[in-house]
Amino acid sequence: MTGQLTLWRTLFSHYRRHPGQLAMALLGIVLAGALYSGVQTINDQARDSFARAEAMLGGERVDRLQAPAGDQLQQADFVQLRRAGVPVSPLVRGQVTLENGQQLTLLGLDLPTLPPAMQPDAGAAGGSGTLGGSFMQPPWQLRLAPDSARALGLQSGDRPRLGDGRRLPPITLQPRLAPDSGITDIAAAAALLERGRHIDALLLPHSATLPPSLADRYRRVSADQALAPGELSASFRLNLTAMGLLALVVGLFIVHSAMGLALSQRLDSLAVLRALGVSRRALVTGVLIELLVLGVAGAILGLIAGVGLAGLLMPGVSQTLASLYDERVAGAVMLTPRAIASGLGMTLLGTLTAGLTTLRHAAGINVLASAHAAFEARGGMRRRLRLAALGAIVLLGAALLWWRLASASGGLLEGHRLAASFVVVAGLLIGSALGLPALLDGAITLFTRAGRRATLHWLLADTRAQLPRLSLALAALLLALSANLGVSGMVGGFRLTFLDWLDQRLSAELFVHAPADRVEAMQQWLAGQPGVGTVQRLRQLEGRVAGRPVDVRALPIDSHTRARWPLLNATADPWQRVARQDSVLINEQLARQLQRQPGDSLDFTTPEGRFNATIAGIYADYGNPRGELTLARAAAEGRWPTSADRTSLLLYDLHGDRQALAGQLQRHFALTGEDMIDQPALKQRARQVFERTFAITRALNALTLGVAALALLSALLALGRWRRARLAPLWAMGLTRRWLALASAGQILLLVLLTALLALPLGVLLNQALVALINVEAFGWRLPLHVFPLQLLQSVLVAGVVALLGGAITALQLWRTPPRRLLEEFRS
Incomplete structure (x- = not known):
């Protein structure tokens, strides 16, 4: 020991x-x-x-009943359904702003009628330990998760004040509640949110059924139809x-x-x-x-x-x-x-x-x-060739897996296609990193054959000798540069495609969510207003295809729709086919889920029965995680009751003041500001969400590139003593320390720039893998490949800066080495 x-x-x-x-x-x-x-x-x-x-x-065990678009559920709906034997429970939900400006989501529940899957924990910390008691009686309780209370600066028993001076019920801490959300009795929530007798939804167990006489009056959002929290992200x-x-x-x-x-x-x-x-x-x-x-x-x-x-x-x-x-x-x-x-x-x-x-x-x-x-x-050419052979095998495996993912579906990869796509990307990176030393060695050998001066031959031969010690650091730089190029290219291409698609799909200048009982009156009123060009009526419905829920859009097939609804793939005369009411358009997500192409048949279920149609075309639908199909508005008549209708009016070619027109609509038809969507504001919000989405990816990308640069600098520092031993004979032969310092910096610059040039095609290939494989498997839609020359040039310049910094450190080390230290190398 x-x-x-x-x-x-x-x-x-x-x-x-x-x-x-x-x-x-x-x-x-x-x-x-x-x-x-x-x-x-x-x-x-x-x-x-x-x-x-x-x-x-309530997870997968609780459904929701909602009113048709433009209408609101009332307490009378709750009473009527309970009397009919339907075990519904009312829900009020909204946001309140605290005195300090922070926001809190408030859920108002009715404990006696709440489905068992949603019953709150009886043993909430700081509570009475029962489901009744103070929770359902003034001053009530507001139950918050402990981390939410800490984030808001609250403790058990506090009664925080709202911005308008009113106070919330006393805080009771309860673990496992959702972040930034609190639950309280529905009476307290309705008063705080100023809902009167309105409620937001009716909750009922997934197994419960509605009487046929009442089913058409409500829109049921099934638990298996709603996406679970976290599924989208x-x-x-x-x-x-x-x-x-x-x-x-x-x-x-x-x-x-x-x-x-x-x-x-x-x-x-x-x-x-x-x-x-x-x-x-x-x-x-x-x-x-x-x-x-x-x-x-x-x-x-x-x-x-x-x-x-x-x-x-x-x-x-x-x-x-x-x-x-x-x-x-x-x-x-x-x-x-x-x-x-x-x-x-x-x-x-x-x-x-x-x-x-x-x-x-x-x-x-x-x-x-x-x-x-x-x-x-151990750092000789034989090792580099072995690594290159291994890298070639890895690249071949990645290529075969890519081909398999692109040409087939189902089989062993079904359910693991996203993971397999990441394996392809990892294979491209690892295989390229393994082959990098041999590629650099081959490139330097070609330069050696082209040169004639003895000093140039020595410089290149010495550069080859440094490869074993620098290969890992250069591989790190290759990975970071290519990942930066691939991700930046994907994000830049997404930006171009997304904004262009946004300009086409959001071409209406004003969107109005119209209540079902006021749609006709609103259209007639708009037709008589000066400065209003075209008014389109859009019905948003729901159906089922192959047992899965899908969104349904019912549009008028006119010149505005044809010009502003770009198709990725279509049959001949797709819009004429849709106008004949025997064909539909589907989004890319649904086409990939069902593995359908234009010309294939599609059988889907409507409230009034089955509808068999032909797929006339496939359209891009970026940002939508669900399947969707679009048909002529006339084809929806009789197949969906108006109670299932969520109607929007799309206003084009407005020549007057949009804000003034929106104000008149609100006054004439008792609409709220949330019912009116201004196109520029919507586009601006979409752009902000887009930029925020990829800000974190960019930050991690930049950090990775910085770490790679640090890896290269650490490797160069490790070369210091070894380099002195190799340069001492040249100094003794008459070459100055200045010349040797510049030569050493030039060697580093050559290796780094060669690595950067090799990273360019790898980055483009990585970009293609991201848009053609990972994007498709992760989101259901594919982006076109975009290559940005300025990004390629920027990567080379970044590599040049790293090389200059590393070369400067190497040159400074040699420049500051006294002749005595160089002479000492001859003793070893």
Whole structure:
């Protein structure tokens, strides 16, 4: 045991003499762990919030009854249905603004009639322990989750004041409620939200049935029809996880560089230890414990830093999920056992993986041969060719899997297509990184054949000799640059496509949600108004296709619809076919779900029976997670009752003041501001949501690129002593330190720029994989491929800046090396 302790002290004494190497190794582990742990903390927080929201709403066991568009449910509807034997329960829901400006979602429930799946916990902290009592009597109770109360600065028993001076009921803490939401008695909620006798929905068990005489009067939203909380944003969070894993891999390259430097400087010492009788097993065990100590320390620090990073990113993530997916996530970051285990485990596993080369070299030290020469031999051309062959196999496997995903559906990949798409992307990145050293070696060899000067030949040969030590750092840079190009290209292409599609689909200048009993009167009134051009009537309905719910749009087939409804694929004369009422259009999501093409038949269910139609065309429907079909308005007559109608009026070619017209509509037909949607405002909000959605992806992308640059700089620092030994003979032959410094900087610039040029086609290929595979499997729609030359140029310039910085550090090291140090190299 004493011998083991002596060995460990000897190994760790290296870091006392070289604290910079210890700092670099820890920095790599901390950065890798922070990026990965931060993303995992965000995802775990989101999953927990969605689970709480789903449990609070009854999950898959509670349906909702809603009034037709433009109408409101009344307490009389609740009474009538209860008398008919339907076990409904009223719900009032809305937002209130606290005195400090913070908003809270308020749910008013009627406990005696509430479905069992939605009954709140009887043992709420700070409550009476019963479902009745103070919850249903003045001053009532407002039940909040503890994290929501902390975020609002509230405690149990507080009665927060609203912006208008009124007070909420006393706070009672209850775990597992949805974030930023509170439940109270329906009487208290109706008074606070000023609903009078109006209610927002009627809840009923999924198994309950409605009498036929009442079924047509309400719109039933089935539990299996509504998307579960978190379902919409699952792909968004999966993309965050992928970026976190990429950052973990790139950060661990720093660890590999630092450990490689520490090993290269200790080879002679380790050989002496072997000669003194230290066994191979004891030496490898000592190096392994060194890795474990560094890994545990770095993982803990990385976890702490990851929580801080999650705290910085969480507000943006919360706003994105709320704006884009209408999903609420708790804003306060809380560490879960899952996040701790995942962060520590992945970081420690990554550290050990990054140190495998160090362990292998420690195990292979030969006391009878030059350890330095043995270390050099392992970085030769044969190893590069083996890696290139392995990379080619990985790339071939990724290509075959891509072909399989693109050409077939079902089979072994069914249900795992999104995961398989990420495997394709990972294969492209890993295969390219494995083949990078051989490609760089081949390119430098070609340059060598083209040059004639002896110094140029030496420079290029010396550059090849540096590849084994720089290959991992250059691979990290390749991964970061190509991922940056791929993600930026996908986001930029999405922006162009989305905004162009938005201009076509949102071409109406004013959208009016029209109550069913006032649609005809509104159309007649608008027809007599000066400055109003065309008025279209849009019916929004619901149907079922192959047992799954779909949205149905009923439109007039006129010149406005034909000009502003772009089709991705269609039969001949698609609009004429739809106008004949025997054909429909379907969105891309539904086409992919059903694997249908234009010309195929489609059988779907309406309230009045089955309707068999031909698919005349497929249209893009970005941002919609559900299947949708569009038919002529005349084809919907008789198949959907007007009670199922959600009607909107679309106003085109307005020549007057839109705001004035909207005000007149509100006054004449008792509409609210929420019933009127102004086109510019809607487009602006859509753009804001879009930009917010990808802001986090850009931030993680930039962090990953920064970590890759740091990995390269750490590798260059590791080359310092080795470079002096190789440059000392040239200095002795008469070359100045200035020339040698510039030559060293030029070598780094050459390697980095070659890597950047190789990253360009890989980035474009990655972009194609994102839009053709991951986007399709995650969201159900495909984007066209867009390549932006300025982005390619920007990537090369970023790589150039990294190269200049790295070259400057290398040149400065050599410039500051005194001649005495160069002379000392001849003694070794």
